[in-house]
Amino acid sequence: MGYRDYIREERFPTSWCGGCGIGIVLKAVCQTFEEQGFTYENTTVVSGIGCSARSAGYFKLDTVHSIHGRAIPVAEGIKMANEKMNVFVFSGDGDLLGIGGNHLLHACRRNTDINIICIDNEIYGMTGGQKSPTTELHIKTLTSPKGNEDRPINVQAIIRAHDDFYARTTVYHYNHLKKCLKEAIEWKGLSFLDIKAPCISNNGRRLGFKNGYEMLIHYKDEYKIRTSDNGHLLAEKELGIVK
Amino acid sequence: MEKLLLQGNEAIALGAVKAGLSFYASYPITPASEILHYLVKTNVKVVQMEDEIASINAVIGASLAGAKSMTATSGPGFSLKQEGIGLAHMIEAPLVVVDVQRVGPSTGMPTLPAQGDILQCKYGSHGDYFPIVFYPNSVSELYRYSMEAFNAAEDSLSPVILLSDGYISHLTETMVPAEIPIKPRTLPPLGALGTRHYTGLTHKGAFPKATDAEAHQEHMAHLQKKQLEVAKNYLFYEYLENKNSDTLLISFGAMSRLAYAFKDQYSLFRPIRIFPMIEELTEIAQRYRKILVLEMNAGQYLSEVERLLQRRVKLVSVLGGKINLNQVAREVQWAIETI
Structure with a gap:
């Protein structure tokens, strides 16, 4: 079984803009599924609402595209009803950390064995570019025309406060992204992958990036992979796994 | 048959277990918490979630994964669950x-x-949807319609609402457990086919059709037809005819227990399946010059009855949770005199 066999290609082209980072994650996830030998019989993807959440529909599996913010409880319900399922939540920063933030807190506490893949573009992309819980300070968006006054959420601290698996990576650092996916799957209990991904259409272009490629290269310059996995919390702009 | 002494909420829980409940998620709330208290002592997988929204969504996930699933709540929680019910x-x-x-x-x-x-x-x-709703009026009936609700859910592939109220659910009565055939699961669980995409978007099969009016009309027609067809097999109501009366009193739940006190004076109609509305009421209503709805709200079911019957109906409303037979009797009398 090749990685493309996990994709519903009849649904292509996808709904995503040129330069979007979600497709890269989709490919990495499918390749990881293949490496793990997952099949449609033991694997499902659950999503909430947003551009990232549309991913669920592109997997050739039984999948659930639920409602805004509620992917985690739906996924937990599936896992609790059928422990044999490998359950993946595939959603964005607004969905998982904004409207769905409370569910994340409690899923961490319960330590449900699900893999949460957060495609973090630091913006509400589908609705046009409003600030999200991960938008950095002073960034101008549709709803922060004078610069964002709210600090971004410290999701690493939330996950680690309950000793769950946290990894931060970007779509530029593809091999690292795949390493994070693999370790997240092997982790028994809740895992959270914070994957920085570009939204050129409704974020990057307002920040002065000319195209998605420029945003990707920006990730290369801005983020550095930590060389030793020492278990300490990741510093700002540091990529790595904390478990 | 063995008799049991049970509280209404316990009867709901017991009926659900009998119907094959295997997953229950809820959040504590008065006056529904006893269902949770009862179920944690059974073999059912029970989770107390962080809120009402998580509960309904966990139940949706568990249901898709193959478990007969339920959540229970009261008004404030029911409001919070609405988006999930729509999904x-x-x-x-x-x-x-x-x-x-x-x-x-x-x-x-x-x-x-x-x-x-x-x-x-x-x-x-x-949006538009066509729910099946049961509203029993005794502990025995809560047990029975808890089972019927699961059967109707399996038949219709939809969220079925079992209504109760603080009065009936907190009532303790003797009951004889009803025996009804239990419908098995028909929906293949997640992982059985690998071809399905469940989405809240308007869709056709596994394909979202978010801008296709025809696809939406088709999906709505399918849902409506299915719900009405299934409801026909759950035609539950009580009609106590009084041939000497030209007045029909319509009531359900707690109020219908009080209404029995008027059966020597008037005819009584009690829908147990309160939605979809009992069509037979149209024919029954033709025999009466005066129709009253007795309910513990400001006239909610009355508006639905008027819509069905295409005629004016009088309201006797009890607000504030205090049910006083003499007062209701006076108001019924007054309402009849003013028709």
């Missing part, structure tokens, strides 16, 4: 939602009974 209708997930009504709106009077969620059952979520 369950859209993706056709079979499950049961119990709503033990208390006085609202808002926090209202948590320990006192009301019937203020009647229209919320039918119109609480956005």
Whole structure:
């Protein structure tokens, strides 16, 4: 079984803009599924609402595209009803950390064995570019025309406060992204992958990036992979796994 | 047959277990918590979630994964569950939602009974949907219709609402457990096919059709037809005819227990399946010059009765959770005299 066999290609082209980072994650996830030998019989993807959440529909599996913010409880319900399922939540920063933030807190506490893949573009992309819980300070968006006054959420601290698996990576650092996916799957209990991904259409272009490629290269310059996995919390702009 | 002495909420829980309940998620709320208390002592997988929204969504997930699933709540929680109920209708997930009504709106009077969620059952979520709703009026019936709700959910692949109220759910009565055939699961669980995409978007099969009016009309027609067809097999109502009376009193739940006191004076009609409305009422109503709806709200079911019958109907309303037979009797008398 090749990685493309996990994709519903009849649904292509996808709904995503040129330069979007979600497709890269989709490919990495499918390749990881293949490496793990997952099949449609033991694997499902659950999503909430947003551009990232549309991913669920592109997997050739039984999948659930639920409602805004509620992917985690739906996924937990599936896992609790059928422990044999490998359950993946595939959603964005607004969905998982904004409207769905409370569910994340409690899923961490319960330590449900699900893999949460957060495609973090630091913006509400589908609705046009409003600030999200991960938008950095002073960034101008549709709803922060004078610069964002709210600090971004410290999701690493939330996950680690309950000793769950946290990894931060970007779509530029593809091999690292795949390493994070693999370790997240092997982790028994809740895992959270914070994957920085570009939204050129409704974020990057307002920040002065000319195209998605420029945003990707920006990730290369801005983020550095930590060389030793020492278990300490990741510093700002540091990529790595904390478990 | 062995008799049991049970509280209403316990009867709901016991009926659900009998119907094959295997997953229950809920959040504590008066006057529904006893269902949770009862079920944690059984073999059912029970989770106390962080809120009402998580509960309904966990139940949806568990249902899709193959478990007969239920959640229970009261008015404030029922409001919070509405978006999830809409999703369950859209993706056709079979499950049961119990709503033990208390006085609202808002926090209202948590320990006192009301019937203020009647229209919320039918119109609480956005968009159009066609729910099947049962509203029993005794401990025996809560047990039975808990099972019927699961059967109807399996038949219709939809969230079925079991309504109760703080009065009936907190009543302790002797009951003889009803025996009814239990419908097995028909929806293949997640992982069985690998070809399905459940989405709250308007869709056709596994394909979202978010801008296709025809696809939406087709999906709505399918849902409506299916719900009405299934409801025909769950034609539950009580009609006590009094040939000497030209007046029909319509009531349900707690109020219908009080209405029995008037059976020597008037005819009584009690829908147990309160939605879809009992069509037979149209024919029955033709025999009566005067029709009254007795309900513990400001006229919610009355508007639905008027819509069905295409005629004016009088309201006798009990608000604030205090049911006084003499007062209701006076108001019924007054309402009849003013028709």
